[in-house]
Amino acid sequence: MTGVLLQVDDLAVEFDTPKGPLRAVRGVSFQVGEGETLAIVGESGSGKSVTAHTLMGLVPLRARIVSGRVTIEGRDVTGLSDKEWRELRGERIAMIFQDPLSALNPSLTVGYQIAEMFRRHRRLGRKESRRLAVGLMEQVGIPDAERRLDDHPHRFSGGMRQRVMIAIALALDPRLLIADEPTTALDVTVQAQILRLLRQRQRADRLGMIIISHDLGVVARAADRVAVMYAGRIVETGTVAEVYERPAHPYTLGLMRAVPTPRDGGAPLEAIDGQPPDLLAPPDGCAFHPRCPFARDKCREVDPEQHELGPRRASACHFAEEVMTGVHTGHG
Amino acid sequence: MSTPVMDEPILELDDLVTSYRLTRGIGRSGGEVRAVAGVSLTVRAGETVGLVGESGCGKSTVARTIVGLVRPSSGRVLFEGRDLSTLPAQEMRLLRQDIQLIFQDPYASLNPRMTVAALLKEPWRIHRGLVPRERWDEEVRSLLDRVGLRAEHADRYPHQFSGGQRQRIAIARALAVRPRLIVCDESVSALDVSVRAQILNLLKDLQRDLGVAYLFISHDLGVVRHICDRVAVMYLGKIVEVGSKDSVYRHPSHPYTQALLSAAPSLDDWRDDERREIVLGGDVPSPLSPPSGCRFRTRCWQAQDRCREEEPALIERDTDHPVACHFPAPS
Amino acid sequence: MTAVRTTPGRSGGPAPVLRRLAALPLRAHLAIGTVLVFAVAGLLGPLIKPYDSARTSPPDRLLPPGARLSDGAVAWLGTDQVGQDILAEVLAGMRTSLTVALVTVLVGGSVGLFLGLVAGYFGGWADGIISRVGDIQLAFPSLLLAILLAGVLGPSMVNVIIALAVTRWVIFARVVRGSAIAVRDREFVDSARVMGASHGRILLHYILPSCLPPLLVAATVQVGLTMVAEASLSFLGLGVPSSQASWGSTIAEGRDYLASAWWIAAVPGAALALVVVSIGILGDLLRDTSDPMTEL
Numbered sequence: 006m007t008g009v010l011l012q013v014d015d016l017a018v019e020f021d022t023p024k025g026p027l028r029a030v031r032g033v034s035f036q037v038g039e040g041e042t043l044a045i046v047g048e049s050g051s052g053k054s055v056t057a058h059t060l061m062g063l064v065p066l067r068a069r070i071v072s073g074r075v076t077i078e079g080r081d082v083t084g085l086s087d088k089e090w091r092e093l094r095g096e097r098i099a100m101i102f103q104d105p106l107s108a109l110n111p112s113l114t115v116g117y118q119i120a121e122m123f124r125r126h127r128r129l130g131r132k133e134s135r136r137l138a139v140g141l142m143e144q145v146g147i148p149d150a151e152r153r154l155d156d157h158p159h160r161f162s163g164g165m166r167q168r169v170m171i172a173i174a175l176a177l178d179p180r181l182l183i184a185d186e187p188t189t190a191l192d193v194t195v196q197a198q199i200l201r202l203l204r205q206r207q208r209a210d211r212l213g214m215i216i217i218s219h220d221l222g223v224v225a226r227a228a229d230r231v232a233v234m235y236a237g238r239i240v241e242t243g244t245v246a247e248v249y250e251r252p253a254h255p256y257t258l259g260l261m262r263a264v265p266t267p268r269d270g271g272a273p274l275e276a277i278d279g280q281p282p283d284l285l286a287p288p289d290g291c292a293f294h295p296r297c298p299f300a301r302d303k304c305r306e307v308d309p310e311q312h313e314l315g316p317r318r319a320s321a322c323h324f325a326e327e328v329m330t331g332v333h334t335g336h337g
Numbered sequence: 338m339s340t341p342v343m344d345e346p347i348l349e350l351d352d353l354v355t356s357y358r359l360t361r362g363i364g365r366s367g368g369e370v371r372a373v374a375g376v377s378l379t380v381r382a383g384e385t386v387g388l389v390g391e392s393g394c395g396k397s398t399v400a401r402t403i404v405g406l407v408r409p410s411s412g413r414v415l416f417e418g419r420d421l422s423t424l425p426a427q428e429m430r431l432l433r434q435d436i437q438l439i440f441q442d443p444y445a446s447l448n449p450r451m452t453v454a455a456l457l458k459e460p461w462r463i464h465r466g467l468v469p470r471e472r473w474d475e476e477v478r479s480l481l482d483r484v485g486l487r488a489e490h491a492d493r494y495p496h497q498f499s500g501g502q503r504q505r506i507a508i509a510r511a512l513a514v515r516p517r518l519i520v521c522d523e524s525v526s527a528l529d530v531s532v533r534a535q536i537l538n539l540l541k542d543l544q545r546d547l548g549v550a551y552l553f554i555s556h557d558l559g560v561v562r563h564i565c566d567r568v569a570v571m572y573l574g575k576i577v578e579v580g581s582k583d584s585v586y587r588h589p590s591h592p593y594t595q596a597l598l599s600a601a602p603s604l605d606d607w608r609d610d611e612r613r614e615i616v617l618g619g620d621v622p623s624p625l626s627p628p629s630g631c632r633f634r635t636r637c638w639q640a641q642d643r644c645r646e647e648e649p650a651l652i653e654r655d656t657d658h659p660v661a662c663h664f665p666a667p668s
Numbered sequence: 669m670t671a672v673r674t675t676p677g678r679s680g681g682p683a684p685v686l687r688r689l690a691a692l693p694l695r696a697h698l699a700i701g702t703v704l705v706f707a708v709a710g711l712l713g714p715l716i717k718p719y720d721s722a723r724t725s726p727p728d729r730l731l732p733p734g735a736r737l738s739d740g741a742v743a744w745l746g747t748d749q750v751g752q753d754i755l756a757e758v759l760a761g762m763r764t765s766l767t768v769a770l771v772t773v774l775v776g777g778s779v780g781l782f783l784g785l786v787a788g789y790f791g792g793w794a795d796g797i798i799s800r801v802g803d804i805q806l807a808f809p810s811l812l813l814a815i816l817l818a819g820v821l822g823p824s825m826v827n828v829i830i831a832l833a834v835t836r837w838v839i840f841a842r843v844v845r846g847s848a849i850a851v852r853d854r855e856f857v858d859s860a861r862v863m864g865a866s867h868g869r870i871l872l873h874y875i876l877p878s879c880l881p882p883l884l885v886a887a888t889v890q891v892g893l894t895m896v897a898e899a900s901l902s903f904l905g906l907g908v909p910s911s912q913a914s915w916g917s918t919i920a921e922g923r924d925y926l927a928s929a930w931w932i933a934a935v936p937g938a939a940l941a942l943v944v945v946s947i948g949i950l951g952d953l954l955r956d957t958s959d960p961m962t963e964l
Binding site: 048049162164165192193194195196197198200201219220221222223225226245246249259260261262263264265266267269271273274275276277278280 | 499500558618
Binding site: 431433438442448460464 | 854855856858859860861862863864865866869873874877
């Protein structure tokens, strides 16, 4: 990996609730390098979205960072002021969201909202900003850009709106792009378009990218590396090939087996039993042990550390090797 | 419940058309949208038919028409040979027992003021005589058990459950009237992967034990492939291809089906970085003014003049299953 | 983020209710207290201190508050131009006011609830007729309509109630119609339709419960406003017959003595203002504290 763009160390975020602190993110560490796409995958409540928002300096309401350090291009951003964050956002780090309609201002034209990036951050004039906006819209594949510049967001389809969001995010050539469920609200054929566009832009500009997703198929298609989150922790990391071929955590294994595939022939899926834990009172030991087919006494007592399984490959399971070989022999 | 005879059609849609009237401002009519523009489809007893398509293709309107939430503009919905639109109201209400609907969002489809027990008993209050009152509590316990919930859940309210558990409650409620057909409208789409697998398994178990038929409506091709026996693909209000699961998934003949299958992400996508995926250009046209001829031609890479002029019928064309395309890929 | 709640979220029993009451702001306590005092006074006052409109006592005319009457009693709030004790008159007026307001809101509310449910749930031409009639009526100042009706019907408590109820039903119907429309197309209502539930069942078990909280808020506010309307009619001589006490007619009588005996008009006026403002605060409070669960 060449230059590290983003370094996250032991990040923990808590929500204040009437019933006590809810530990949404419980000590998360990872890196994103230049030209690398990391997928953070997990189910609802896993803490993946809170993590992404925290990286952007957008700590949710009633949440606070309990511990940890976030470094962007070598600069510690944990204690930045609002003003400093505003300068960083857009310039160095940008974000796109699941629902582009609510992220765009409905009363301003699309062209105005893209050009605004240049006017505000680059202090460019109206004409110049508009010209750059047209160029950007063409780059993200919006046909007839010149004419569509003066349309309002509601005149665009879901896929086209997401392209507008991508144009705004990429306007100032950021180094790191965070995409929070970027295709979840889109149809399958449009999703394919957007994933291809993101990949193209990411390759062309050597962007570092984080894709937050619940969809293992989207991750397989879009990412180089993957971090699987469960109950506020990263339980497994590695390249997509490593993790998908030989999962080293029972939760990852369970997720893979719960997805219908052409080969299952309609046979019953191996669903993960039970429900995700209550983050107000997570279980002792490993948070996954109540649902884990591999669980033993040790899992109920000791919360597992990250076990290094190779370069940038780790699993937070006491029995990671067993899980990996278990898959290999088809036992489990 | 009597064991159904397989292969006997229980639901037939015959050239079904359902339109919505649009209003623009006061009193002015904004025209009509034909959300379902002539759909014919058969569901046999005890089988699962998948209806696949993207948002706005009319698949949910098909569901709402079948269960009687909206009226068809023309065409017929036949249940066990009886035309639902000509039935007297009294018989229609009885027939409502036989067809049930499970919605997408289990957070919205359960009355938040009712306990689980009240939700499950309500069908018996509506259809008196279905279950004698003295057996209600027993029957509630057995329904909960059947969908994988515990007896003590009966006194709780929907908001005290997770999404997957709520969908189990919705399924139990549908089963309470002992239906022959359950229409699942994106019923697992809002669920997390691990929970989705639980519900899919449950639906399969119920079919095996009770012989209920499913019309399974979804945008997720992987899920449909897993659960269905036959598949119909919808685009802009019409079925473009229909056939057994194997024939449609192995030999997709309509370009739209090919594009859908190619676009659907799968766990294996990482193996093949530059896959020869078909990425369709553009968006689905507005159903207010669908294209002439073949409705898919504006996004089709094979479109020719004939596609503009002549609408292709849904028939077998050197394929082992019907397809609505002038130039289908041969099976 | 969705956390699974496994413990029952409903807290029952009297203790939480008391705790919630204690947590209310000061103005809420004052408002509740005022309304309670007035209600009790209106109910029991006339029994303790009876009012007889036919009785006159010339020696006790126009006495200021706190003066001693010829029979030795103290007139804490003074007397009027025929020697009646203002306190007795205000207490009796309270009873009239409260009766008229509650019955009017009950009658108007019931009619409004019914028509609002029909308009909101069924829509179509029923909604068209009900809503247009309502619009036409709202275009007409409600007090003017009440004056017209009361004038035609003649003075009696029943007629005042009829006149006021006719002007109020629209407000209730609109509130109910809005709630009914909001809940009509919800999925859990569709789910009952698919189950084969009749319109009656859906209206009673699904639509009605969602309309009640906003209706209750509207009704509370309307009780106060109806009291003002009743007083206005009585002030104009179109309200309850002169044999019954009413704050409006007392104020009207006191108008001629504003310079010499201000208390005749001021006491019932102040009472009216105090109780209407208190009821208004209660209405706001109900709106703010309505449990989000009940809005579903």
